[in-house]
Amino acid sequence: MKNKTKILTEDLSLYYGDKQALIDISMQIPEKQVTAFIGPSGCGKSTYLRVINRMNDLIGNVTISGKVLVDGIDIYAKDLDVVNLRKQIGMVFQKSNLFPKTIYENITYAPNINGIKDKKVLNEIVEKTLKQAAIWDEVKDRLHESALSLSGGQQQRLCIARALAVQPEIVLMDEPASALDPLSTAKIEELIHELKQNYTIVIVTHNMQQAARVSDKTAFFYLGELIEFDTTSKIFTNPSIKQTEDYITGRFG
């Protein structure tokens, strides 16, 4: 049975000033699966990711054409509540960007600005998300210590927990493990596997083997274009397009 489409783009193009960074991208991302974007550096994977939660709006001089629908709704509609949109979509960045506050305060930041002040409810959220991020046991005794005192891998998992605290339906990850050691990376990949039962996950990764391990569908980007988009097993064993095959087999990078 095919999963519902969660995110859809049709002929999406994006310009930084005069420079076109995304060229006519049409893609349907299924719900509650892991979709990976692969491709060489600077080919638009992260840019496309940030279209989904309109983070590109924060950079000046960006124009967009084409359709972007989430759950069937046009998220670039004129009077759309962008702030609210971002509450429904979680984002994990390449480098951990925890606030210089305690672990507890980092997690409760988002619920707090949503008006949740009840201590009991907040405590529950903290425990739930830290367990989801598979880091609860490691930090449960130091919730009120600085979040920056954790190791790199722990910080990144904390970022994931923080993003989950508002219970988004979609989680976007921009090369979440690229700065981490193999052990931490493995933990995060395990995490992704768990999370997809409840969340739609889109992950940008540099690391092809990671995409192969972790995702259900894979999209190959090259120079701002979507070259091929199919199930992961097909992309990695029998790609339809030669360019994809060349990239997978390492003929260019």
Add this chain to the structure above:
Amino acid sequence: MSKDLESLEESELKDSPFGRKISLSVRVKEKIIEYFFAVNGVVALVFVILIFIFLFKEGIQALNNIGLLDFIYFDQVQLDDSLKRLYEWYPTSSEERYSLLPLIVGTLMTAIPATIISTLFGVAAGVYLSEIANPKAREFLKPLIELFASVPTVVLGFLMLAVGASFFNDLLSPLNRLNAFIASLGLSFVIIPIIASMTEDALRSIPNDLRMASYGLGATKWQTISKVIIPAGFSGVSASVILGFGRAIGETMIVLMASGNAANITMDIFLSVRTMTATIAAEMGEVSQGSDHYYALFFIGIILFTITFFLNLLAEIIVNKMRKKNVF
């Protein structure tokens, strides 16, 4: 293995071009140059110490000649032989009175309101420049603030005297035309740029990652500013307020020209006051060297120097603590 490196003879080293030693003349020249620079390097430190020594040298005589208690109060013998305790600064009277209390009150009555006003406007300006203004506007506005910071204080004093006093006199009808309020306003013009500039620097140095994280979690701009940016930059902002306060305490010309120069002990901001700095400025030209009055003025100088020294130190400690906590 023909030759171990370790067993090369000294004589062999001397002949190789790599083994040539620095000529003595060059070494001496470089050393002299280094000492020359070092002497200049410690100059700032030397002067701070010299200032302290020479202030102390003259000012400490005041304690001998006048006595610490007399710097606080003076017991005046009344007609009926009872004693009235006076807290007055009146060195030129036949019964010389050296209470520092009115002067300290005067300094605080001008410095504190000035710092409060300046923190409000200065932090707002700093937040505006750092977080709200668009980059093109910022490029133009930040130098503008710097330009206003460069205005000579005598000009600000003149303005308050020529324009400000009359304006507020008509508006508020205060008891004294020149008073602590007018002086505080004048001081604010000096301090606002200091606070604005340092606040802007502190907030701008917060990495963009944090803003992205906040927006990514669905926070609004104001929520990001108030809950993430300002807390993260709090040390820098506090340091700027402390430095601003120190500047307010040490400022001379504005208070000299605009505060009314009457040594009153009062909490009424619309009365004239006399600050420590204005006292030194106004009276130093009139005293004879070696008189009690002369030493008393130097004593005030010691107090001023000490207060601002510690405020500066405090601000520096806060900034350094922030830098250490910084994992940026």
Add this chain to the structure above:
Amino acid sequence: MEIGKKHKDIKGTFFIGLTKVLFVFLVFVLFMIFGKIFIEGMDIVSLEFIFDEPRNNMTEGGIWPAIFGTLSVTIIMVLLAVPVGVFAAIYLTEYAKDTFATRIIRTAVNNLAGVPSIVFGLFGLGFFILFIGRGIDDALGTGLIWGQPCLLWASATLGVLVLPIVIVSTLEALNSVPKSHRDASYGLGATKWQTIKKVIIPQARPGILTGTILAISRGVGETAPILFLGAAFFLPNLPVADICIGDYCIPMINPAEQFMYLAYHIFILATQSANPTLTLPIQYGSTLVLIGITFLLNITAIYMRYKYRKALGKI
């Protein structure tokens, strides 16, 4: 997913709006004030005003002696403070290692910057005039020449006051010279002094110049330190003396004389002139000239720093 139309963030809009209003109000007040000075002052400022002598008890005429005095003080101040400041900064960046001692020096620089200006006046009196000046007089047996308020000590005191400005600007300039340039020089076998002289100072020159300009701007505006170090309200002559070699004489600035000073002039005119109403135009005029000078200097420095940073790619 609940994706919907924008809803009003009242609180946020209010606070951001408030910040904008405060800022605009600030800029507005500043413009009003300087507008007033400009309007009042322009009535009287002219080439004559700048180069003329004051007449009739300061109610007429110009302010040339005050300007000349300010120039003289500034020149001597720069000659004293800039070399010391630049060399101090060079020591801190090129020679000193990051030890406790250097951190103390940096703290001292910051502290010197925060000393109240009137305290500098006391220092100038107690140290330069009474200690050094009297000392020189005693040693040379010339009577009371150097042991009293005069140009030299006023300049020296201002020099100490602006020293931190020169040091900090030079430090910034020196730190902008990339490490790779130093590495290249040492790698080619140059000594430390050669590297400093030929590579580092030339690259840091714009920054050093900026620092000098800022120091001048600060010195020109300071009144409190020189109140009792030699500034006078009215002097019949300029502080010059002829240096004669045989029959050939050159007029030079005489550092042992008292002087008139623009900032001081404004102060006295505004507070102690016999007839404040009559001298009011001159007050505005002098103020306009003083602000004009300071603004011009600062704008130049800001512009230089802007161009310098742009060239380095920092903007």
